[in-house]
Amino acid sequence: MKVRIDPEICQGQGRCFSIAPGIFDFDDLGNGVVIGDGTLTSDSIEQARLAQLNCPEHAIFIEE
Amino acid sequence: MSDIVEESVTHKVPVEDFATDWDHTDPQWVNDPYPIWEDLRERCPVAHTDRYGGGWFPTTHEMVSSIANDTEHFTSRMVVVVHNKYPPNFIPAPIGGAPPITSDPPFHAIARRVILPAFAPGPVNALEPQIRALCNKHLDQMVGHEFVDGGTDYAQYIPPGVIATMLGFPSEDEEIFRDIVHLVLDLIDLPSEVRGPLFEPMSEYFTKQIDDHIENPRDDLTSYLLNVEVGGKKLDRQHVAGTMVLVLVAGIDTTWSAIGSAIWHLARHPDDLARLVNEPDLLPVAVEEFLRFYAPVTMARLVAEDHEFFGCPMKKDDWVLLGFPAANRDPKAFENADRFIIDRAANRHAAFGLGIHRCVGSNLARLELRVAIEEFIKRFPKFELADSEGVTWAPGQVRGPRHLPLRILS
Ligand code: HEM
Ligand code: SF4
Numbered sequence: 001m002k003v004r005i006d007p008e009i010c011q012g013q014g015r016c017f018s019i020a021p022g023i024f025d026f027d028d029l030g031n032g033v034v035i036g037d038g039t040l041t042s043d044s045i046e047q048a049r050l051a052q053l054n055c056p057e058h059a060i061f062i063e064e
Numbered sequence: 065m066s067d068i069v070e071e072s073v074t075h076k077v078p079v080e081d082f083a084t085d086w087d088h089t090d091p092q093w094v095n096d097p098y099p100i101w102e103d104l105r106e107r108c109p110v111a112h113t114d115r116y117g118g119g120w121f122p123t124t125h126e127m128v129s130s131i132a133n134d135t136e137h138f139t140s141r142m143v144v145v146v147h148n149k150y151p152p153n154f155i156p157a158p159i160g161g162a163p164p165i166t167s168d169p170p171f172h173a174i175a176r177r178v179i180l181p182a183f184a185p186g187p188v189n190a191l192e193p194q195i196r197a198l199c200n201k202h203l204d205q206m207v208g209h210e211f212v213d214g215g216t217d218y219a220q221y222i223p224p225g226v227i228a229t230m231l232g233f234p235s236e237d238e239e240i241f242r243d244i245v246h247l248v249l250d251l252i253d254l255p256s257e258v259r260g261p262l263f264e265p266m267s268e269y270f271t272k273q274i275d276d277h278i279e280n281p282r283d284d285l286t287s288y289l290l291n292v293e294v295g296g297k298k299l300d301r302q303h304v305a306g307t308m309v310l311v312l313v314a315g316i317d318t319t320w321s322a323i324g325s326a327i328w329h330l331a332r333h334p335d336d337l338a339r340l341v342n343e344p345d346l347l348p349v350a351v352e353e354f355l356r357f358y359a360p361v362t363m364a365r366l367v368a369e370d371h372e373f374f375g376c377p378m379k380k381d382d383w384v385l386l387g388f389p390a391a392n393r394d395p396k397a398f399e400n401a402d403r404f405i406i407d408r409a410a411n412r413h414a415a416f417g418l419g420i421h422r423c424v425g426s427n428l429a430r431l432e433l434r435v436a437i438e439e440f441i442k443r444f445p446k447f448e449l450a451d452s453e454g455v456t457w458a459p460g461q462v463r464g465p466r467h468l469p470l471r472i473l474s
Binding site: 011012013014015017018026027028029030050053054055056057058 | 177180181183184185348352409410411412413414416418419420422426427430
C-alpha cells in the first residue's frame with residue numbers, strides 16, 4: 001500500500017505532518033509532502049489513515 | 065472614537081425570522097448563534113436577508129465547501145459584510161484591498177505565495193519560546209487574584225504581541241492594533257459616511273510604519289514585503305500596505321477569540337479541564353476540537369455573476385456569508401456534530417477555511433492556541449465562570465468572548 005498527496009488539492013492545512021510526522025513532511029510553502037515513495041508498512045498504515053481522516057481538503061490518497 | 069460610534073449606531077429592528085431576514089449582528093445571533101444555524105439547516109438551508117444590500121447565508125458543510133471552492137461565481141473582493149459594497153477608493157478584483165484575502169485567481173496565487181514562506185512551520189515554530197514568555201508575563205500578573213478576566217487580562221494580549229514582532233511594529237502600539245481590528249471587524253454596521261473617515265488614522269499608522277521600514281530596513285515581515293520581487297518587480301506600496309493590514313487583522317482577533325473560547329469551554333467543563341491537566345499530550349487533538357466547535361471565523365463573498373445556487377436565484381453583488389463555523393456543526397459532515405468531544409480522532413473541520421484562501425496563519429494560530437492553553441492550565445488547573453452574565457461576545461464575523469470573568473479555584 002502507498003500513500004500520496006495530490007498537490008493540486010492540498011492547501012497546506014498541515015494536519016498530515018502533525019499527525020504522522022514519520023510519513024509526511026512539509027515543503028518551503030508549508031504544503032504537505034510524502035516522505036520517500038510513500039510505501040506503508042503494517043505499522044504505519046493506521047497513522048496514514050488517521051491523517052487522511054483529518055485532511056479537510058481530502059487531498060490524501062491511500063492506494064493498493 | 066467610541067462616542068461618534070455610539071451616536072450613530074442605527075437602532076435597528078430585531079430579527080424575527082433568520083430564514084428571511086438574517087443579521088449576524090443581531091444580539092440573539094451574537095450571544096448564541098448555534099440554535100439559529102441548526103434551525104436554518106433543517107428548515108431552509110440557505111437563508112436570505114435584505115439587510116446590507118441583500119445577501120444569502122448557506123448553512124450546510126456541502127454548500128460552504130462548494131462556495132469556497134468556486135472562485136468563478138463568488139469573488140473575494142470583499143470578505144467582510146458592510147453596508148457599502150463599493151466604498152470610495154475600492155480596489156477591484158482580482159487584487160482587492162488586502163491581498164491575498166481579497167484577491168481572486170489568477171492574482172491570488174501570486175500574493176499568497178509571497179507570504180507563505182513566512183508562515184511555514186519552520187519560521188513559525190521558532191516563535192514558540194517568545195509566545196510562552198508572553199503568556200507567562202500576563203499570567204504572572206494574574207496570580208494571587210481570585211477573580212480574573214480570561215479575555216481582557218489574558219487572551220487579548222497574546223496575538224498582538226506576536227504580530228507586532230512579525231511585522232516589526234513597536235509592541236507598545238498594541239492598543240492601536242486592537243482599535244484597528246475593532247474598526248475593521250466589529251464596527252461593520254455603521255453607515256459608510258461614518259465608517260469611512262474612521263479609517264484615516266489607520267492608514268496614517270501604516271504609512272508611518274512603512275516609511276520607517278524603508279529608512280531602516282530590518283529582518284521582519286514588513287521589510288521582506290517591501291523588498292520581495294515578483295517577476296523582477298517589487299510589490300507596489302498599496303499591495304504591501306494591504307497585506308500588512310490583513311496580517312494584523314487576520315492574526316489578532318481570530319486567535320484571541322479562539323483562545324478565549326477554549327478557556328470559556330474549560331471554565332464550564334471541569335471534566336475536560338481535568339483531563340487536559342492530567343493528559344497534556346492530548347492538547348494538540350483538543351485544539352482541533354476547540355477549533356471545530358468554536359470556530360471563530362465566518363467569511364463573506366460577493367456573488368460574481370447571476371446564477372442559481374442550490375435553487376436560490378443569486379444576483380451579482382449579493383453578499384454570501386460563508387459560515388465555516390456553521391459547516392463545522394453540520395451533522396452530515398461530523399458524527400455527533402453538536403457534541404464537544406475532546407479526543408475526537410477524525411476531525412476534518414473547516415475552521416481555517418477551505419480551498420485556495422485557506423488560512424495562511426494556521427500554523428501560527430495552532431501554536432499560539434496550544435501554548436496559551438497549556439500555560440494557562442499549568443498555572444490555573446482549576447477555575448470556573450465567575451459570572452455567566454458577564455461574558456460578552458464580539459459581534460460580527462469573528463466570534464469569541466471579550467469579557468470572560470473567571471474565579472480561580474484552589
Ligand atoms: C484561530 C485563528 C484563526 C482562524 C480561525 C483563521 C481563519 C481563517 C479563515 C477561515 C480564512 C479563510 C478566508 C476566506 O476563505 O476568505 C483565513 C485566511 C487567512 N488567514 Fe487566518 N485564521 C486564524 C489566524 C490567523 C493568523 C494568526 C494569521 C496570520 C498572522 C492569519 C492569516 C490569514 C491570511 C493571510 C489569510 C488569507 C489567505 C488567503 O486569502 O489566501 N490567520 N483565516
Ligand atoms: S492535511 Fe491535507 S491539505 Fe493539509 S498539508 Fe496535509 S495533505 Fe495538505
